[in-house]
Each structure stands twice: as structure tokens, then as C-alpha cells.
Amino acid sequence: MTTIIGVEYSNRAVVLADSRVVGESKIYNHPDMIKIVNNGNFIIGAAGDVRALQVVLHTWKPPVPLAKDKLDLFTFMIAKVVPSLKQLLTDSGVIDSKSSDDKDSNFELQLIIAVNGQLFEIDSDFAISRNDNGYYGVGSGGDYALGALHAGITPEEAMAIAARLDSKTAEPFIIETQVKK
Secondary structure: OOOEEEEEOOOEEEEEEOOOEEEOOEEEOOOOOOOEEEEOOEEEEEEEOHHHHHHHHHHOOOOOOOOOHHHOHHHHHHHHHHHHHHHHHHHOOOOOOOOOOOOOOOOOEEEEEEEOOEEEEEOOOOOEEOOOOOEEEEOOOHHHHHHHHHOOOOHHHHHHHHHHHOOOOOOOOEEEEEEOO
């Protein structure tokens, strides 16, 4: 899979991603094979099925938060961002809209999204999660990086630990920062 981590500070949010893309038994290295983008008001880091990642990172146009949305970004994420994301994944065929399965997720996708300097985690079931400690980690190396963050090391060091312990995580690490507004 991959490793994406996020740290929310009092004045900014930082999202980091590794650069290894693994499919079945192959490793892909190319500048087009990204896991993190800066997209308008959003930083989006994604782990999971490569097709879902590509659709989200390369084609999604997230809704722009209005002044009233910025007062309650959690509700904005639930009411506007998730429906937009779900529609994109349905339109692109990642989600089978004709599925009789009660679950929306017939794919794996984990996102860490920064908007206006606040971090949110979204899973394949489209639930929005927040941590009061400001630490987020997804992907196959996410738990290693989270443990390292809780031990008090920097996000960059946490990514390096994840890369040492998870074969699906590798340098170089991409770092995006967003200032709180």
C-alpha cells in the first residue's frame, strides 16, 4: 500500500507521503505515480487501490469552502466534501452504483485531507474522523509512523521508520504544508 501521515499543529497542518507505488508484485516509480497533491484549499494524501487514488488525486475538484463553511469544517466535510468525493468515485466506475451490496466500499481508499490547516481522515466507508492529538496515519506503514509520532519524533523521522519497517513504503518523501486560516 503506502504511508501517508498528517500532523496538525496550532498554526499549520503538514501531510507527508512516501513515493513507492506497489501493484500486485510490481513496484512502480515515476513522477506521475503520486500519492499527495495540493489542490486549491486542500492537501490530499491517499492510500489504497491505485485506481481510486488516481481518480481522487488527478481528477477531483473538491468543493470550495465558503466563509460560513470555515466556521465548521467538520460539517463541511460531511455535507459537501464526502458527497462530492462519492459522486466522483461513482462516475469514474470505482464504486459500482448498481451493486446490491449494502456497503458502499467495494474498494480500498484512505485519505488524509488538510483544509484551512485542519486535518481530516476519510476511509472507504466515507466516515470523517478527527484526532484531538493531531496525529494521523494511513496505509500499510501508517501504524508504524503513528507510533513513532507518539514517541515524540518528527514527521520526517516517523516516515523514515515506516520505510524501514514496511516494504511498501520508500523514500523520497513528499511534504506539503498548509497554514491555518
